[in-house]
Amino acid sequence: MTKYLIHGLVVVFSLLIVSCGSDKESITKQQSDIEYDILLKGGEKNISFINQARPVLEKRCIVCHGCYDAPCQLKLTSIEGIKRGANPEKVYNSERIIAAQPTRLFIDAKSEEEWREKGFNSVLNEQENNEINNLRHSVLYKMLRLKQLNPQPRVGMIDEKIDLGLNREQTCPVNEEFNDYAEEFPFQGMPFATPNLSDDEYHILVKWISQGMPDDSQITFTESTQNQIKTWEDFLNKKGLKYQLISRYLYEHLFMAHLNFKGESSREFFRIVRSSTPAGQTINEIATIRPYDYPGPDSFYYRLRYEESSIVDKSHVVYQLSDKKLERFKELFINPDYKVDKLPSYEAAVASNPIRTFADIPVESRYRFLLDDAKFFIDGFIKGPVCRGQVALNVIEDNFWVFFSDPKKLRVNHNTEYLKEIAGDFNLPAEQGNTYNPFSIWTNYWELQRDNMLKRQEEYIKLPKMNLDKALEFIWDGSDSLNKNNNALTVFRHFDSATVKQGLLGDYPETAWVIDYPIFERIHYLLVAGYDVSGNVGHQFNTRIYMDFLRMEAENTFLAFLPVKHRREIRASWYKGIREGLQPYFKEPDDWLNVQIVNGFKTNDPQMEFYRKIEQRLSASDKNIDLINRCKGVKCNVKNKLSEMERHIQRIAKIKGERLSIFPDTAFLKVISEKETQVYTIINNKGYKNISSLLSDTENRDKHSDTLTIYKGLLGSYPNFFFVVNENKLSDFANEIIAISSRDDYERFVGRYGVRRTSSDFWKEADWFNEQFAKQDPVDYGIFDLYRYNNR
Structure with a gap:
C-alpha cells in the first residue's frame, strides 16, 4: 500500500512541476520515473552514511575529490565538505599576483554561511527539505544522473574532446545553470571519465542525497585513547617558559601530521592544533596561514583534534605517539640543562627562521628529534600542507x-x-x-x-x-x-x-x-x-x-x-x-x-x-x-635470491633510454598467481639536463637518461595506469614491454595487458589495489588518487 501511495505522490508532484516550472527547470517523465525507483529502493529506512554512503564515496568519488586539487574545490571526504560545496577558483595557481584567501576545510570557515561568503556554491538543495527537492535542486545528484544517462564507451580511449589535463579549465555549474552544462558537456557527468557507478552504488548515493544526507557517524574513543589524549595535551600545555618553547617547537613541526597512538586503532588519527578553548571544552581551532603566525592576544591551548575526514594518501603523513615517544621527548628537550629567559616573537622576521627562534633549545636535541622520524619530515615537503x-x-x-x-x-x-x-x-x-x-x-x-x-x-x-x-x-x-x-x-x-x-x-x-641540521630545518x-x-x-x-x-x-x-x-x-x-x-x-x-x-x-x-x-x-x-634494481653479477640470480617471477620483473627494470618517454610516471602491476597474487610498482625516472633551470620540464628533458625502478609493493599516491597479467603470461609480458619502441607498440601492449579508463574492470582493479595497499600498510594507507590516470 505504501509503495503505491508514494508512487502516486511522486507522479502527481512531478506533473505539477512540469506544468508550473520552466522548461529548463522541469523534470522529464524519464527523470520522474527514475526518481520514483530511487524513492522506493530501500523503503523508508535511512541510508547509513558510515556503512553505505561513505564506502561508495571513498571508492568512486574521493579518488578525485580528496584535497585542494579537487575539481571546483569540491572536497567529498566528509559531509562538511559536501555541504561546503564548490568554488571555481583554483587553489593551485602559480601566476596569481595577489595571494588568495585560504579555504582549508574545518579551519578557515566554520559554517555553511561563512563558506558562501568565501565564494562556495551549494551542490545540495537549499529549498524546502523533501526527497523530491533534495534531488531536483542538487547539482551533486544531477552530476551523478548525467553520467547514468550518458555512459561512456566500454572500449578504447576516452574521447579527446574531454580534457583530462591536470590544469584543465574547470566548469563549476550552479543549479540554475546545470541544464546548459548538461547540454554542452553531456559526457562529463560523475564519476568523471571513468565507468559509471553500479546500480547499487548509484541508488545508495541518490537515496542518501534524497534523504538529506543523514549522518550516523559517532565520534567515540576508548578509555585508553582518551587517556592518551589527556597525557599529550597535559604535556603540551605545561606552564613555564621552557615547556612553552618546547611545545611551540613540537607544534610547528607536527602541525600537519596525522597523529596515531601506537597500540590503538590503526585508522584513528588526530591533528595538533592551537585552540582558544582548553581541554574538556569543544575545540575552537585558531585559523592562521602558517603555524608560526601570531595566534592572537588571548590565551590558547594545544589540543588534539580528531581527523574525521576520509584519509587520502596524497596528504596522509603519519606520526606515531607512544609512551616511548614521550620519554624520548623528555630525554631530548626536558632533561638537558638549559634556560629559557624569554619566549621568541611571532613576528615573521623572527618566527620564519627556526634556527633563531629556537636557539635556546640544544641544537643536538633538535637535530635528533628530526632524525628520529627523518622519513616523516622529508615526506612533509612532498605531502605537507599541500596535495601537489x-x-x-x-x-x-x-x-x-x-x-x-x-x-x-x-x-x-x-x-x-x-x-x-x-x-x-x-x-x-x-x-x-x-x-x-x-x-x-x-x-x-x-x-x-x-x-x-x-x-x-x-x-x-x-x-x-x-x-x-x-x-x-x-x-x-x-x-x-x-x-x-x-x-x-x-x-x-x-x-x-x-x-x-x-x-x-x-x-x-x-x-x-647529505643533510645536516641547518639544511634539514x-x-x-x-x-x-x-x-x-x-x-x-x-x-x-x-x-x-x-x-x-x-x-x-x-x-x-x-x-x-x-x-x-x-x-x-x-x-x-x-x-x-x-x-x-x-x-x-x-x-x-x-x-x-x-x-x-x-x-x-x-x-x-x-x-x-x-x-x-x-x-x-x-x-x-x-x-x-634491492636485488631487482641493483643486482650486479651472476650471484643475484642464484636460488633463494630471486624467484622466477622476480627474474622476469628484473628484466623489465633494465629498460632504459628514450623509449621510456611514452611510459606512465607510475604504473601498478598485478601479477595473478595460484599461490599468492603479487603487486609491483613500475616507476619511470625521467632524466633532466639539470633541474636548476627555470625552463619547463619538457624543455629540460634528457630522455636518453630515463630509467625504470620496480618496487615490490605499492608506491606513490597517484597511479597513472594499471596492468594485470597472469603469472604464466609474465614472460610474454616482459618480452613485449622490453620490445616497445614506439607509441603504436605501447598502445598494442596496453590493449593486451592494460586497464583503460573505459574498461569494465576499471573499478574492480582500482578497488583491488586500494585493498592491497590497506593490507600492505594498515596505518600509512590512504585512498589513491586517480585524477592523473592516463587515457591510454
Missing part, C-alpha cells in the same frame, strides 16, 4: 638517495653557541609573506646563503685528512635513534608529486644528498611550516629558488666526500650548462672543490665506490639490498 608539490618538486631529481650528517661530527649539528652566532644566515623568504617582487631572492637571500656557504667551507677545510672508512663515520648510521630505518631514504619524483621510502631503493642514482620551514599554497607568484618563485640553494647545498656536501680530481666533472654532469648560466647571479664559494679531505679511493668511479661503502655501512644484511 610542483613548486618545490620541480627542483629535485626524479630519483635520488638521502643521507644524514652524523650529529656528533660537525659543529652545526651539536654546538648550540656556534649556531646562535650564525643564525642570521638562515633567514628564509617566507618572512616576506606574499611579496610583489618575485626576484627578491637574489637581492635579499643569496648573500646570506653565500655567507653561510663561506662559513661551511671554512669548517670543511679545517677537517683533518682521513681515509674512506673514517669518513663514513660522518654519515649517520641511525644506531642511536628510535628508528634505525630512517638512516637512509629514497625519493622518487613523479612530475608534481613524489614518494619517500626508507632504505636504498632502485639502482645507484645520479645524485645524492630550513627544508621544513621553507616548504612545510612557511609555505602558503594560496600564495602569490612572488612567494612561490622565491620558495622554488631557495629550494635550489638547499638542494645544491645538500648535493655539495655529498660531493665533498669524493676525490678532488672528480668533483667538478661530476657536478658538471648534474647541471649541464646551468651553472654557467647562473654564474652572474650565484657565484658560490668553491675553494672546497680543491681541498682533498678523504683518501683511499681505489677505483676510477669514486661515486659508485662511495655508494657501495655507504650501502655496506647502512644495510644490516643482504635482505636490505
Whole structure:
C-alpha cells in the first residue's frame, strides 16, 4: 500500500512541476520515473552514511575529490565538505599576483554561511527539505544522473574532446545553470571519465542525497585513547617558559601530521592544533596561514583534534605517539640543562627562521628529534600542507638517495653557541609573506646563503685528512635513534608529486644528498611550516629558488666526500650548462672543490665506490639490498635470491633510454598467481639536463637518461595506469614491454595487458589495489588518487 501511495505522490508532484516550472527547470517523465525507483529502493529506512554512503564515496568519488586539487574545490571526504560545496577558483595557481584567501576545510570557515561568503556554491538543495527537492535542486545528484544517462564507451580511449589535463579549465555549474552544462558537456557527468557507478552504488548515493544526507557517524574513543589524549595535551600545555618553547617547537613541526597512538586503532588519527578553548571544552581551532603566525592576544591551548575526514594518501603523513615517544621527548628537550629567559616573537622576521627562534633549545636535541622520524619530515615537503608539490618538486631529481650528517661530527649539528652566532644566515623568504617582487631572492637571500656557504667551507677545510672508512663515520648510521630505518631514504619524483621510502631503493642514482641540521630545518620551514599554497607568484618563485640553494647545498656536501680530481666533472654532469648560466647571479664559494679531505679511493668511479661503502655501512644484511634494481653479477640470480617471477620483473627494470618517454610516471602491476597474487610498482625516472633551470620540464628533458625502478609493493599516491597479467603470461609480458619502441607498440601492449579508463574492470582493479595497499600498510594507507590516470 505504501509503495503505491508514494508512487502516486511522486507522479502527481512531478506533473505539477512540469506544468508550473520552466522548461529548463522541469523534470522529464524519464527523470520522474527514475526518481520514483530511487524513492522506493530501500523503503523508508535511512541510508547509513558510515556503512553505505561513505564506502561508495571513498571508492568512486574521493579518488578525485580528496584535497585542494579537487575539481571546483569540491572536497567529498566528509559531509562538511559536501555541504561546503564548490568554488571555481583554483587553489593551485602559480601566476596569481595577489595571494588568495585560504579555504582549508574545518579551519578557515566554520559554517555553511561563512563558506558562501568565501565564494562556495551549494551542490545540495537549499529549498524546502523533501526527497523530491533534495534531488531536483542538487547539482551533486544531477552530476551523478548525467553520467547514468550518458555512459561512456566500454572500449578504447576516452574521447579527446574531454580534457583530462591536470590544469584543465574547470566548469563549476550552479543549479540554475546545470541544464546548459548538461547540454554542452553531456559526457562529463560523475564519476568523471571513468565507468559509471553500479546500480547499487548509484541508488545508495541518490537515496542518501534524497534523504538529506543523514549522518550516523559517532565520534567515540576508548578509555585508553582518551587517556592518551589527556597525557599529550597535559604535556603540551605545561606552564613555564621552557615547556612553552618546547611545545611551540613540537607544534610547528607536527602541525600537519596525522597523529596515531601506537597500540590503538590503526585508522584513528588526530591533528595538533592551537585552540582558544582548553581541554574538556569543544575545540575552537585558531585559523592562521602558517603555524608560526601570531595566534592572537588571548590565551590558547594545544589540543588534539580528531581527523574525521576520509584519509587520502596524497596528504596522509603519519606520526606515531607512544609512551616511548614521550620519554624520548623528555630525554631530548626536558632533561638537558638549559634556560629559557624569554619566549621568541611571532613576528615573521623572527618566527620564519627556526634556527633563531629556537636557539635556546640544544641544537643536538633538535637535530635528533628530526632524525628520529627523518622519513616523516622529508615526506612533509612532498605531502605537507599541500596535495601537489610542483613548486618545490620541480627542483629535485626524479630519483635520488638521502643521507644524514652524523650529529656528533660537525659543529652545526651539536654546538648550540656556534649556531646562535650564525643564525642570521638562515633567514628564509617566507618572512616576506606574499611579496610583489618575485626576484627578491637574489637581492635579499643569496648573500646570506653565500655567507653561510663561506662559513661551511671554512669548517670543511679545517677537517683533518682521513681515509674512506673514517669518513663514513660522518654519515649517520641511525644506531642511536628510535628508528634505525630512517638512516637512509629514497625519493622518487613523479612530475608534481613524489614518494619517500626508507632504505636504498632502485639502482645507484645520479645524485645524492647529505643533510645536516641547518639544511634539514630550513627544508621544513621553507616548504612545510612557511609555505602558503594560496600564495602569490612572488612567494612561490622565491620558495622554488631557495629550494635550489638547499638542494645544491645538500648535493655539495655529498660531493665533498669524493676525490678532488672528480668533483667538478661530476657536478658538471648534474647541471649541464646551468651553472654557467647562473654564474652572474650565484657565484658560490668553491675553494672546497680543491681541498682533498678523504683518501683511499681505489677505483676510477669514486661515486659508485662511495655508494657501495655507504650501502655496506647502512644495510644490516643482504635482505636490505634491492636485488631487482641493483643486482650486479651472476650471484643475484642464484636460488633463494630471486624467484622466477622476480627474474622476469628484473628484466623489465633494465629498460632504459628514450623509449621510456611514452611510459606512465607510475604504473601498478598485478601479477595473478595460484599461490599468492603479487603487486609491483613500475616507476619511470625521467632524466633532466639539470633541474636548476627555470625552463619547463619538457624543455629540460634528457630522455636518453630515463630509467625504470620496480618496487615490490605499492608506491606513490597517484597511479597513472594499471596492468594485470597472469603469472604464466609474465614472460610474454616482459618480452613485449622490453620490445616497445614506439607509441603504436605501447598502445598494442596496453590493449593486451592494460586497464583503460573505459574498461569494465576499471573499478574492480582500482578497488583491488586500494585493498592491497590497506593490507600492505594498515596505518600509512590512504585512498589513491586517480585524477592523473592516463587515457591510454
